[in-house]
Amino acid sequence: MSVDPPLALLAEVTHRCPMRCLYCSNPLALEPASNELDTETWCRVLDQAADLGMLQVHFSGGEPTVRKDLETLIDHASKQGLYGNLITSGVLLDRDRLLRFADVGLEHVQLSFQDTDEGCGDLVGGFKGAHAKKLAVARWIKEAGLALTLNGVIHRHNASRTRDIIELAVDLGAGRLEVASVQYYGWGLKNRAYLMPTIQQLEEVTAVVEDARQRLVGVLAIDYVVPDYYARLPKACMGGWGQRFLNVDPAGRALPCHAAPTIPGMSFDTIFERSLEDIWLRSDAFNRFRGTAWMPEPCASCDHREIDWGGCRCQALALTGDAANVDPVCQRSPYHEDVRSMAESEASAATESFVYRGDPGRTKAQREQKTAGAMGYVQGSDR
Amino acid sequence: MTARKAVSENDKPRFAPHVRFTFDRRRERWVVLAPERMLIPDEISVEILQRCTGEASLAGIIDALSGEFDASRDEIAGDVLALVQDMTDKGVLAS
Ligand code: SF4
Ligand code: SF4
Numbered sequence: 001m002s003v004d005p006p007l008a009l010l011a012e013v014t015h016r017c018p019m020r021c022l023y024c025s026n027p028l029a030l031e032p033a034s035n036e037l038d039t040e041t042w043c044r045v046l047d048q049a050a051d052l053g054m055l056q057v058h059f060s061g062g063e064p065t066v067r068k069d070l071e072t073l074i075d076h077a078s079k080q081g082l083y084g085n086l087i088t089s090g091v092l093l094d095r096d097r098l099l100r101f102a103d104v105g106l107e108h109v110q111l112s113f114q115d116t117d118e119g120c121g122d123l124v125g126g127f128k129g130a131h132a133k134k135l136a137v138a139r140w141i142k143e144a145g146l147a148l149t150l151n152g153v154i155h156r157h158n159a160s161r162t163r164d165i166i167e168l169a170v171d172l173g174a175g176r177l178e179v180a181s182v183q184y185y186g187w188g189l190k191n192r193a194y195l196m197p198t199i200q201q202l203e204e205v206t207a208v209v210e211d212a213r214q215r216l217v218g219v220l221a222i223d224y225v226v227p228d229y230y231a232r233l234p235k236a237c238m239g240g241w242g243q244r245f246l247n248v249d250p251a252g253r254a255l256p257c258h259a260a261p262t263i264p265g266m267s268f269d270t271i272f273e274r275s276l277e278d279i280w281l282r283s284d285a286f287n288r289f290r291g292t293a294w295m296p297e298p299c300a301s302c303d304h305r306e307i308d309w310g311g312c313r314c315q316a317l318a319l320t321g322d323a324a325n326v327d328p329v330c331q332r333s334p335y336h337e338d339v340r341s342m343a344e345s346e347a348s349a350a351t352e353s354f355v356y357r358g359d360p361g362r363t364k365a366q367r368e369q370k371t372a373g374a375m376g377y378v379q380g381s382d383r
Numbered sequence: 384m385t386a387r388k389a390v391s392e393n394d395k396p397r398f399a400p401h402v403r404f405t406f407d408r409r410r411e412r413w414v415v416l417a418p419e420r421m422l423i424p425d426e427i428s429v430e431i432l433q434r435c436t437g438e439a440s441l442a443g444i445i446d447a448l449s450g451e452f453d454a455s456r457d458e459i460a461g462d463v464l465a466l467v468q469d470m471t472d473k474g475v476l477a478s
Contacts, residue, residue, distance in 0.1 A: 004410075005409060053409030055407065055421065056421070085419065108418035110418075147418045175474045176418060221474065
């Protein structure tokens with residue numbers, strides 16, 4: 001099989017992040033700062049990415065702006081001709097730093113919003129004051145002349161405010177909005193029962209998005225990610241394993257996707273051992289689920305096999321226990337009905353308990369009782 | 384709130400800020416890079432997009448293309464306006 005070069009590098013420059021979003025897809029065990037690649041090594045990764053034919057770089061994390069050398073990396077990427085995107089929560093940014101990013105060639109910022117309701121947003125993000133800060137950051141992004149995408153993460157507790165989130169994106173001058181239903185990986189999987197929307201909510205959100213898309217043609221482009229568990233067909237996760245994206249994690253492991261290390265029995269090469277090109281073309285990890293040869297039935301003989309590539313391996317693992325199974329979101333998977341009814345029953349059980357990273361689980365009642373007056377979480381602390 | 388822009392032959396479109404129209408040497412094809420988006424224009428679209436410099440009007444671009452290609456002006460005008468409207472809606476081109 002001939003392998004096309006990847007299109008984009010996901011540069012996960014750190015796992016550190018002051019927020020503690022209940023849906024965070026980061027691994028449960030984070031890479032400590034001391035294991036992070038240094039500036040020079042990241043520059044080498046960016047050089048190799050450009051040589052390999054990648055066209056875009058997404059600086060992500062964790063919160064990429066915790067790295068003081070981010071401007072150096074953006075500058076380096078831009079000089080290599082890579083189109084630069086920054087994926088951020090915004091809470092650590094200030095106006096001057098955004099102006100510097102624009103100066104060294106950043107093109108686009110994707111800023112996440114947890115909600116339009118400040119209290120609920122700060123609760124789900126685990127960071128008091130986040131919402132107000134994000135509003136300021138959105139304005140600075142525009143002032144710096146950067147393209148702005150808002151990423152609105154939707155779940156059971158804010159689905160009813162989807163329309164407000166769309167209006168917020170228009171008011172802030174965003175060119176794009178992602179109405180992104182929570183995906184259940186990492187902390188999101190742990191907090192699934194708290195986050196899962198009901199089918200009725202899903203239908204309302206879909207109607208609101210469809211109406212807004214028509215109304216806002218030429219004003220705001222809206223990308224819509226439906227909650228997986230209620231879908232009939234899986235998403236083409238990462239555009240297919242080892243087909244478009246190459247993710248380098250904070251410690252320098254090259255991954256076909258962010259969650260791939262959850263798959264038992266797989267090992268991933270680091271950029272210290274092999275070049276990106278060698279890893280992309282020849283490593284066991286990138287070839288393991290590439291294309292269609294690995295597929296079991298029903299995928300192997302399905303017309304959709306080169307459209308969704310069998311869905312998400314990490315989801316197959318999380319929900320069926322085996323990453324090589326068809327993604328159970330697919331209606332042809334024997335697990336499909338179970339997954340859907342689990343989602344429905346979790347949503348209707350309406351639990352109010354969740355866990356933050358670095359915090360034992362508590363119920364809403366316990367939180368309110370314990371903190372009497374104060375908020376049940378500490379600003380800026382994620383340890 | 385801004386409104387949708389309806390494209391006409393008087394417009395002089397150019398690429399919006401943060402959109403790069405470049406030749407991808409590795410794959411030997413033109414590509415439009417935009418926020419979270421990558422478009423691979425076909426040959427005709429490349430001909431049109433290369434002329435969207437902000438200086439030429441669409442009327443001028445259509446005339447030039449009718450001279451070069453074996454098709455009626457109306458036909459070419461239809462293709463050009465449709466492409467430019469679509470690219471404007473997507474935020475790729477601005478006038
Ligand atoms: S999802 Fe939230 S906690 Fe996780 S990295 Fe992003 S901002 Fe930080
Ligand atoms: S059977 Fe496999 S290839 Fe077919 S739609 Fe389902 S996941 Fe996709």
